Amino acid sequence: MTISRFAKRATFVLVAAALSATTFSPSPSAAAADTVDVGVLQSLTGTMAISEVTVKNATLLAIDQINAKGGVLGKKIVPIVEDGASDPSMFAQKAQKLIEQDKVATVFGGWTSASRKAMLPVFERFHGLLWYPVQFEGNECSPDIMYSGAQPNQQILPALEWAEQKGDKSIFLLGSDYVFPRTANLILKKHIVHDGGTVAGEEYVPLGGSDFSAVINKIKLAKPQIIFNTLNGDSNVSFFKQMAAAGLPSSKLPVMSFSIAEQEAKAIGPSLLEGSYAAWNYFESLPDPVNKKFVAAYQAKYPGSPVDDPMAHGYLDVYAWAAAVTKAGSFDPDKVRKAAVTLAYSDVGLGETKFATNQSLVQTGYVAQLEPSGQFKILWQSKGPIVPVPYDPLSFPGKTCVL
Amino acid sequence: MSESTLVVGQLFNGISVASILLLAALGLALSFGLMRVINMAHGEMLMMGGYLTYLSIGVFGKGPGFAIGLVVAFCGTALFGALLEVTLIRRLYGRPLDTLLATWGVSLILQQAARSIFGPIGVEVTAPPWLSGTLSLGGTVMTGFSIPGVRAFIIVLAAVVLGAVALIIARTRLGLLIRAVHENRPIADALGANTRFIDLAVFSLGTGVAGLAGSALSLIAPVTPTVGQSYIVYAFLVVIVGGLGSLTGTLAAALLVGVFSATAQIATSQSFSDVLLLVCVIVFMQFRPRGIVAQGSRALDET
Numbered sequence: 001m002t003i004s005r006f007a008k009r010a011t012f013v014l015v016a017a018a019l020s021a022t023t024f025s026p027s028p029s030a031a032a033a034d035t036v037d038v039g040v041l042q043s044l045t046g047t048m049a050i051s052e053v054t055v056k057n058a059t060l061l062a063i064d065q066i067n068a069k070g071g072v073l074g075k076k077i078v079p080i081v082e083d084g085a086s087d088p089s090m091f092a093q094k095a096q097k098l099i100e101q102d103k104v105a106t107v108f109g110g111w112t113s114a115s116r117k118a119m120l121p122v123f124e125r126f127h128g129l130l131w132y133p134v135q136f137e138g139n140e141c142s143p144d145i146m147y148s149g150a151q152p153n154q155q156i157l158p159a160l161e162w163a164e165q166k167g168d169k170s171i172f173l174l175g176s177d178y179v180f181p182r183t184a185n186l187i188l189k190k191h192i193v194h195d196g197g198t199v200a201g202e203e204y205v206p207l208g209g210s211d212f213s214a215v216i217n218k219i220k221l222a223k224p225q226i227i228f229n230t231l232n233g234d235s236n237v238s239f240f241k242q243m244a245a246a247g248l249p250s251s252k253l254p255v256m257s258f259s260i261a262e263q264e265a266k267a268i269g270p271s272l273l274e275g276s277y278a279a280w281n282y283f284e285s286l287p288d289p290v291n292k293k294f295v296a297a298y299q300a301k302y303p304g305s306p307v308d309d310p311m312a313h314g315y316l317d318v319y320a321w322a323a324a325v326t327k328a329g330s331f332d333p334d335k336v337r338k339a340a341v342t343l344a345y346s347d348v349g350l351g352e353t354k355f356a357t358n359q360s361l362v363q364t365g366y367v368a369q370l371e372p373s374g375q376f377k378i379l380w381q382s383k384g385p386i387v388p389v390p391y392d393p394l395s396f397p398g399k400t401c402v403l
Numbered sequence: 404m405s406e407s408t409l410v411v412g413q414l415f416n417g418i419s420v421a422s423i424l425l426l427a428a429l430g431l432a433l434s435f436g437l438m439r440v441i442n443m444a445h446g447e448m449l450m451m452g453g454y455l456t457y458l459s460i461g462v463f464g465k466g467p468g469f470a471i472g473l474v475v476a477f478c479g480t481a482l483f484g485a486l487l488e489v490t491l492i493r494r495l496y497g498r499p500l501d502t503l504l505a506t507w508g509v510s511l512i513l514q515q516a517a518r519s520i521f522g523p524i525g526v527e528v529t530a531p532p533w534l535s536g537t538l539s540l541g542g543t544v545m546t547g548f549s550i551p552g553v554r555a556f557i558i559v560l561a562a563v564v565l566g567a568v569a570l571i572i573a574r575t576r577l578g579l580l581i582r583a584v585h586e587n588r589p590i591a592d593a594l595g596a597n598t599r600f601i602d603l604a605v606f607s608l609g610t611g612v613a614g615l616a617g618s619a620l621s622l623i624a625p626v627t628p629t630v631g632q633s634y635i636v637y638a639f640l641v642v643i644v645g646g647l648g649s650l651t652g653t654l655a656a657a658l659l660v661g662v663f664s665a666t667a668q669i670a671t672s673q674s675f676s677d678v679l680l681l682v683c684v685i686v687f688m689q690f691r692p693r694g695i696v697a698q699g700s701r702a703l704d705e706t
Contacts, residue, residue, distance in 0.1 A: 211420055221406075
């Protein structure tokens, strides 16, 4: 497995190098320029900046690495970085600016579902191409977006599969009150009941909420075997502190979190979270040698910074775009997206991945447990890469992704 | 654990939430209630208390660090409050809307300062070993019901702080002067009360209490640059519902809001109980615009 990964990686590099070395005949309009502009659109200020700045860093790292090897189609990639300011309407505005004014070849960016939903009409109107790096609730499929973050069946359902294999029948669903937790739990409920388990309870707390006394009381009453946690941001700190205070640390009542990665773990404090579980499609601790190189390269540039799933996806997106451009022989968004879904499996650190014809990423699901060091110990992985399903058949029967 | 335990548990939680609200609102009850200073930076005083506790734990270790942190947080924020009063608030008395804008600016500066000094992602404060246990209560109805040590501590602390502030105001010479200035500033001034000093003392005490509250709340909530924002709305709500200038009103409002939202959550979700609470508050304010305990004060007649 490792050898084949190496081989594939090596051929990819060789092909990229060979292509960049050959004198490619560019289209007449772009003949003069030996650079190509791409947009990088993340929140550099505001509440989301904590998470998104690092995705921007990982995206820029991939661009630097590709440029060091000669760029794409003989052109150096020039990133134009814009600030979405944690504000969906700002994302839409900046996306339009990047496409219309800067005439970028493609855009890498977005984090919250709200930012993606705000940018979607812009990309559809101008037929641009957006590479979206974060796991999300699915239920969306646009020809102008490449969804590299996990679909529900690649993160949430694998976690459920793992819990059921472990013997957990009674599951408590807890989330922040917005679209991702609501949709994720809708899907989870259908699958838990379908698999013969029971939903011990379902509770939502307003975004940023810090009082969990009532929720913990209800958890105590329901006596679940595991809690599936889709809380976002600082609410997690309050939740884990108050669970510990109530005599229910993760060691006593396991918690599976879907929004806590290495960075959040560092922010919340590993001692509070120790022993709790997380499900992602990438962990910094993945033994993959390609990942070791990625982590080393990132930490050489940003010493001491943890690397997490959305960052790895931001990094992957640039490589996938470059490979698709190379294969299409063009920067035209339409040709690039068509080429992107025909690429073979490759590995940039997440294990073998490729884009499926629905423009979402085929990727492996992992379940891991947090250690005192702040790193996750990988406990389980899905049987090979999982094919993405944007519309869960149990929850949204009859809906399919047609591009 | 049965349904009745849920009810008992929620009643306890109501008191626990009330104690948190009371701690968060007491400082504001002093500065806003007695002085009409709309201190938008009140939440940041709580935040500062949290960070001072974090620093004390770093210096003195986990066990004693927290106890020392409570004192450091009180003194540190009281000192900062005094500084703020002398340099800024003093110049804005009698112009409540200007204090609103100016202190909002202060709150932004403090948030950014915390971000620059400690980083945007919050710091770790965990309960000291002597507070991390739970008190279990056996018995018929109470089986399976236990009180987290941290919450019990916050309830006791809120009661002690409320008692201390009430004692200062009701029984000391300083308190007498505070009441006199509150009731009729020009006459108190004419009778020789040093109103400048009284203002300084009240504001400084208010921020100190906020710092102490922030220190205690760091046990159950995050310590981040923006944490103050999550308390400020509820703090104002409690002070206004309680009635400006009345500690009894503040206590009654905190209890009412805490127990109301906890009991509502037996039947519904937190989001919906918040909606219910705010609807009730709006209706209540229609009938009693001066709050639960309406104080007859000249300061109020003037504004």
